[in-house]
Amino acid sequence: ETGVTQSPTHLIKTRGQQVTLRCSSQSGHNTVSWYQQALGQGPQFIFQYYREEENGRGNFPPRFSGLQFPNYSSELNVNALELDDSALYLCASSQDTGGVKTQYFGPGTRLLVL
C-alpha cells in the first residue's frame, strides 16, 4: 500500500506567476483535501475533492483552484501568485465511506514566492 505522494518537493516562483502542485492519493482513497501551512502556523483548509468534484472550500480566493482525476490523484493550481502564498502545501487523502474519515497527509510541497 503506497502512501500519499506530492510533487514537486520544493518550488520557487515569482509574484504574478502561476503554479501547479500535484498529489497522488493513498491506494483505495477517493477523497483529497488540500491545506496551506504558512510558517509557524497550523494547516488551513483550502478545498476538498470527492469523485472529481469540489465538495467543500475554505476561505481562499478563486485564484486557488483544483482538479481531481479518475484515478483520484489531484492538482492544486494557484494563479497570480502573491508573496503571502509562500507556504507548505499539504495534500491529504481519505476514503469516504460515510461519516467521519481519517486523513493521511503527504510530505508537502514547499512554495516560495519572490
Added chain:
Amino acid sequence: AQSVTQLDSQVPVFEEAPVELRCNYSSSVSVYLFWYVQYPNQGLQLLLKYLSGSTLVESINGFEAEFNKSQTSFHLRKPSVHISDTAEYFCAVSVLSGGYQKVTFGTGTKLQVIP
C-alpha cells in the same frame, strides 16, 4: 464554526519526564478529534484520534489523549518522553458539514525534549 486552541506554542521538557500538550476546542456540533505530529521538513503524521467510544485513546508510541466533553478538551500526554519525540504537535477538530468533512487545526505546540 469550530475552533481549536493550543495555548502552549513551545514546551521544553527533560528526557524521561512526563509531558502534557493542551488542546481546547469549541464547536456547536459533535466533533471528532485528532492529534498529528510533524517532524522538521515533513508532512503531518496521524498520532491518535477520537471518533467515538472510549474517551481515552492511545498511540503505539506511548502517547495518550482523553476526550473531555464537559471541558471541551483533548489534551495529549506521555508519561516519559524520549529525544525522538521532539517535533511539532497539532490538534485538529473535525465536523461533518454540508456533505463534507471540515477539519480545523490548532496553531501547533513545539515539544523540545532536553537530554
